[in-house]
Amino acid sequence: MNLKREIIHFAKKIGLDRVGFTTAEPFLKEKEILADRMARNLVSPFEEQDMELRWDPQKLLPGVKTIICFAMGYLMNPYDPMETSPDEIKGGPVGKISRYAKVKDYHFVLVKKLEEIVDFISKKEAGQFKIMVDTGSLMEKVAAQRAGLGWIGENTCLFTPELGSWVFLGEILTDIEIEPDTPMENRCDGCGRCIKACPTGALMAPFQINPHRCLSYITQIRGFIPEEFRKPLGNRIFGCDTCQEACPNNRNVEIPNHREFVPDIPLERDLKKLTKLSKQDFSKVFRDTAAGWRGRNVIRRNAVCAIGNSKDVNTIKLLESLTKDLSQTVREQALWSLKNHPCL
Ligand code: SF4
Ligand code: SF4
Incomplete structure (x- = not known):
């Protein structure tokens, strides 16, 4: 060989x-x-x-x-x-x-x-x-x-x-020379489904993305979420798969099930709990995954934004308490979420 x-x-x-x-x-x-x-x-x-x-x-x-x-x-x-x-x-x-x-x-x-x-x-x-x-x-x-x-x-x-x-x-x-392979021909048929599905117009044109409008990037920035992206964020807490989900080439693909990727603790997705995530729980739950690298308050802020986009009347008291949170970013986001809550 x-x-x-x-x-x-x-x-x-x-x-x-x-x-x-x-x-x-x-x-x-x-x-x-x-x-x-x-x-x-x-x-x-x-x-x-x-x-x-x-x-x-x-x-x-x-x-x-x-x-x-x-x-x-x-x-x-x-x-x-x-x-x-x-x-x-x-x-x-x-x-x-x-x-x-x-x-x-x-x-x-x-x-x-x-x-x-x-x-x-x-x-x-x-x-x-x-x-x-x-x-x-x-x-x-x-x-x-x-x-x-x-x-x-x-x-x-x-x-x-x-x-x-x-x-x-x-x-x-x-620096070892090894025989190169042949590039694969492009199988993207230009159907445009991904561009149509993008909630913010981040896909400006085929093969052109504006990262500053991409929700995957927005969920990872620190500080305040720019106002125009708060509604389009919906219930996203970290990342965005929308343009990938829209692509027919992602249907009927293999599920490799690599055991290495199973996290020790499944990620918490309950928005109410995420807004109150303690330092200890954050490090326990998110430490192992790529969702943790921007820190606890980024996840909490995104959860507060998502609650503001939810239709759950039971989240209003929680948002009121979060307007007094120690984190300025969380406090500001809670005020917006209250103001824009569909149940108020
Ligand atoms: S990841 Fe989401 S926001 Fe970013 S380009 Fe794809 S659909 Fe648009
Ligand atoms: S949805 Fe997939 S196949 Fe269609 S244009 Fe986008 S990347 Fe290409």
């Missing part, structure tokens, strides 16, 4: 669903697109701001010759089928959490697996390696497309044929 086959075999053995190889050629076409996005203020603060690090892999690992791209599916049964989860449970309204944030934080899971792969390769061939998992620098969706893992849809997500866009991506950069 040659090195490439051995890597693929080992990666699949440890639970990575797809593996592809591409060269470390700079992403010149994307460099232009990026420059245009920068000029129009369409780059989110969570992305790397040094543009050279994004389009030129040599800046990330001098001498790099190959980018090995990996995808791992994260859909879980039984609690995470494609059907939209209910907005209410016995006892009150519930919040919606993006599928990727409901499972165990993929950063830890993927980095650990890619470290195992680096160990595996190092035993066969000496080389330099750099692991990348959502660092915001390498253009990982573009690299994945070039490595034949899938295609980029009009909603700017990377889709794989078997798992749809419900995948986490990770890469290993290396």
Whole structure:
């Protein structure tokens, strides 16, 4: 078996669903697109701001010759089928959490697996390696497309044929030369369902997203939620899956059920409880997931906003008490939620 086959075999053995190889050629076409996005203020603060690090892999690992791209599916049964989860449970309204944030934080899971792969390769061939998992620098969706893992849809997500866009991506950069794969042809048919479904117009045009209008980004900012996004947020607590749910290419996909992604404690979705989340409970429940990285008061503020969008009359007293909360952001949000509560 040659090195490439051995890597693929080992990666699949440890639970990575797809593996592809591409060269470390700079992403010149994307460099232009990026420059245009920068000029129009369409780059989110969570992305790397040094543009050279994004389009030129040599800046990330001098001498790099190959980018090995990996995808791992994260859909879980039984609690995470494609059907939209209910907005209410016995006892009150519930919040919606993006599928990727409901499972165990993929950063830890993927980095650990890619470290195992680096160990595996190092035993066969000496080389330099750099692991990348959502660092915001390498253009990982573009690299994945070039490595034949899938295609980029009009909603700017990377889709794989078997798992749809419900995948986490990770890469290993290396100075070992490995034969590249052929990029996959684009299977997005331009139906426009994702653009139509987007509640805020964040998908401005095919393949163009304004991150500042994207509810996934809005649920993660600190401080006050800009007024125009409070109603469109609905009952979202963290992230937004709407444009992915709208895509026909995400129907009838495989549910990989990776055990690594099962969190120790299922996420709390009861909005009333979330508004009162203690430090201890926050760290117990959210510590393991990608929904926790912006802190407790971001989750509490989003829950207060979602309650203001609910039709539950029993939440009014709770909102009144939250107008005296220690957090200024929560207090301000509670005032808005009271003013805009459908039952008042
Ligand atoms: S994640 Fe939500 S808000 Fe963001 S582009 Fe998709 S549908 Fe629009
Ligand atoms: S919904 Fe249609 S246009 Fe959007 S990504 Fe899917 S196939 Fe492409």
